[in-house]
Amino acid sequence: MILKKQPSSILLKDGLILDPYVKKTYKGSILLKNGKIDKILKQDYPQDATVFDCKDKVITHGFCDVHVHFREPGREDKETLETGCNAALSGGFTRVCVMPNTDPPLDSPESIRFIIEKSKNLPVHVHPIGAITKSQEGRVITEMGGMIKAGAVAFSDDGIPVSNGQVFRLACDYASMFGVPTINHAEDPCIRRDGVMHEGTVSAELGFTGNPDIAESSMINRDLEISQLTGVHLHVPHVSALKSIEHIRKRLELNQNITAEVTPHHLYFNHESIRSFDTSFKVAPPLRTEKDRLGLIKALKEGIISCIATDHAPHTIEEKEADFNEAPFGMIGLESCFGSVYKVLKNEMNLLEIIKLLTVNPRKVMSFETDLFKKGVEAEITILDPNREWIFGLDYIKSKSRNSPFIGESLLGMVNGCFSKGNYFFLS
Amino acid sequence: MLSNRHLLGLKNYPSQDIQTIIDTAFQFKEVLDRPIKKVPSLQGQTIVNLFFENSTRTRISFELAQKRLSADMVNFSGSGSSLKKGESLKDTVQNLAAMKIDAVIMRHSVPGTPVQLTKFIDAVVINAGDGTHEHPTQAILDMVSLQEKFGSLKGLKIGIVGDMLHSRVARSNIFGLTTMGAHVKLCAPPTLLPSDLGGFPVNISYSLDEIIDWADSLIILRLQLERMGQTLIPSVREYRSFFGVTSERMKKHGKPLVIMHPGPMNRGIEIDSDVADSNQAIILNQVLNGVASRMAILYLLLSKKNSEESDRDEQKLK
Numbered sequence A: 001m002i003l004k005k006q007p008s009s010i011l012l013k014d015g016l017i018l019d020p021y022v023k024k025t026y027k028g029s030i031l032l033k034n035g036k037i038d039k040i041l042k043q044d045y046p047q048d049a050t051v052f053d054c055k056d057k058v059i060t061h062g063f064c065d066v067h068v069h070f071r072e073p074g075r076e077d078k079e080t081l082e083t084g085c086n087a088a089l090s091g092g093f094t095r096v097c098v099m100p101n102t103d104p105p106l107d108s109p110e111s112i113r114f115i116i117e118k119s120k121n122l123p124v125h126v127h128p129i130g131a132i133t134k135s136q137e138g139r140v141i142t143e144m145g146g147m148i149k150a151g152a153v154a155f156s157d158d159g160i161p162v163s164n165g166q167v168f169r170l171a172c173d174y175a176s177m178f179g180v181p182t183i184n185h186a187e188d189p190c191i192r193r194d195g196v197m198h199e200g201t202v203s204a205e206l207g208f209t210g211n212p213d214i215a216e217s218s219m220i221n222r223d224l225e226i227s228q229l230t231g232v233h234l235h236v237p238h239v240s241a242l243k244s245i246e247h248i249r250k251r252l253e254l255n256q257n258i259t260a261e262v263t264p265h266h267l268y269f270n271h272e273s274i275r276s277f278d279t280s281f282k283v284a285p286p287l288r289t290e291k292d293r294l295g296l297i298k299a300l301k302e303g304i305i306s307c308i309a310t311d312h313a314p315h316t317i318e319e320k321e322a323d324f325n326e327a328p329f330g331m332i333g334l335e336s337c338f339g340s341v342y343k344v345l346k347n348e349m350n351l352l353e354i355i356k357l358l359t360v361n362p363r364k365v366m367s368f369e370t371d372l373f374k375k376g377v378e379a380e381i382t383i384l385d386p387n388r389e390w391i392f393g394l395d396y397i398k399s400k401s402r403n404s405p406f407i408g409e410s411l412l413g414m415v416n417g418c419f420s421k422g423n424y425f426f427l428s
Numbered sequence B: 001m002l003s004n005r006h007l008l009g010l011k012n013y014p015s016q017d018i019q020t021i022i023d024t025a026f027q028f029k030e031v032l033d034r035p036i037k038k039v040p041s042l043q044g045q046t047i048v049n050l051f052f053e054n055s056t057r058t059r060i061s062f063e064l065a066q067k068r069l070s071a072d073m074v075n076f077s078g079s080g081s082s083l084k085k086g087e088s089l090k091d092t093v094q095n096l097a098a099m100k101i102d103a104v105i106m107r108h109s110v111p112g113t114p115v116q117l118t119k120f121i122d123a124v125v126i127n128a129g130d131g132t133h134e135h136p137t138q139a140i141l142d143m144v145s146l147q148e149k150f151g152s153l154k155g156l157k158i159g160i161v162g163d164m165l166h167s168r169v170a171r172s173n174i175f176g177l178t179t180m181g182a183h184v185k186l187c188a189p190p191t192l193l194p195s196d197l198g199g200f201p202v203n204i205s206y207s208l209d210e211i212i213d214w215a216d217s218l219i220i221l222r223l224q225l226e227r228m229g230q231t232l233i234p235s236v237r238e239y240r241s242f243f244g245v246t247s248e249r250m251k252k253h254g255k256p257l258v259i260m261h262p263g264p265m266n267r268g269i270e271i272d273s274d275v276a277d278s279n280q281a282i283i284l285n286q287v288l289n290g291v292a293s294r295m296a297i298l299y300l301l302l303s304k305k306n307s308e309e310s311d312r313d314e315q316k317l318k
């Protein structure tokens, strides 16, 4: 992936334009002027534009990931804002929300400003999510107002559940006045204990401490009740269990202000993968049963879960080469996202619906602009070859870390280009 | 001789291989009865006993088996020594690999570490207990002891009593025994059993008396109070009254059950001294069979390599 500066006039020529905002797919070309959408046209192409041949390719909105971990500040050996943005871009993402569990955590207006400053000139839009509690200790709520002014778009102690229900209630009460979402990593710590994988047949056989699905679903249920009480917009991250989906479904029927996301790895793998004892499958919440996995796909089809978020979580190879109990939780996911998701969902939903899960829907969660092909909007465009089969491997990883369970997997659908913040890459 | 290069666990392990190991163990048991208890089978082979977790019995049993087979061996115990949290499993093990060894006997507190080891090192790996996952050599010696007593494993009814949740011995025995055609029932409170036993071909009973009436033999598991870290049983007193193999209970049944225990025993908790020391118990046979079984396993996994290499040498000479 070689990143270049965008020429002043660009023609994305003869592609299949897939606009998830107006929900239409049609053949055509897009003209960009000075980094902005100028017009969509089918003929009378301008002579001076730099042409990118998009024949047999899909031109769509740049993807948006509302859940990534870029480890800066503190663990720049795992990822930096810059390497994280490269990983995002190569996966077709032009906009990401970074979680605050850095070292120190993003729990003050100053730390939010640090992220905004540091990412200003990077080729991807980076939005910090502020911590819910100071030092992510789960006790005292943060200066949310000041953090929003500085650029925070949501609040979460992700990585660590807010286990004290009263603290989470206060946080939701307070956040509700700003109209931003709260996000809780829902795993009841008492029920989860030191579980390293899903509690079920496989954990029983392998002798690992299990983390049962009710650790997630019971806390999600608590959070949904708190959201109803406070009126806050609750966004449920990385839903992994069928039982959690049932709770969310009931609340959506009551028209509650809630959204939910699922990761590519929970859509793609189940707990049987742990039989290899490969620590790249160790993640929180854990990979669950095939029934849960199929339930997640069904929840996407029914709109109960409206977006896909990678929970991109880089870790060094040294940390991941430990024994299974000691290895950290988490896997990278930006680069392999589309290829894995499209492979799993291809026979379940049409391409337009799948693209919405990566574009319009996550942008709605964070109240970002969703009508991206409107004249004058800054270009955030991703070019895809949905029919391309490829084997994911180290060559495709732009992240500083390599902890991907997708290495060696055959994926379907490849990102061929991205136009974002005045930069672009394009593979012809 | 055996279809797998390593012995990592008994899940999906072929029955004919288990039978080969058992039969070979009986041959080595004869060797152990001789005045000179040593054979040259593994001369020139180097084995590392890699014990990251304290163990006296299993390590001594392996060491003795290696000495009887004339192998060269090195002991490495990880706990409290050079192995710090900072050094990865891979680093430690690759250091060992650089020393050109033929086999590693590995004991570790975390499930799957012997499997991970096979990816880092080119040597035969034998699992000497990985956390609460498997302990295949213990199950083999239990099966040797049972076959010695009953003549065959097929159709035998075995009750496994106690803390199955934390027991690698139970897991390996369940897989091994059922593969060999024995029937297994577990007896423990639900808090000491995995929540989902779907992967195990076993039945459960919460009544020890019912198990005693049914079984030909009991494998009694150690109550691993040190592993629990939380209250999984209300008290030792209550556990003993429901799941303890007490002399009173055994007298009441008056049945000549064969009693086994992988050791170390908590006398007076899961088993009474009277029972452990009675004629019914074959706990000391288990120890002797342990050496013979491990000799059989080492011989079958390593001497094959010997013959291959000598074949190659012979070819070179021609």
Ligand SMILES: [Zn+2]
Binding pocket: A158, A159, A185, A237, A238, A284, A285
């Ligand atoms: Zn999380």
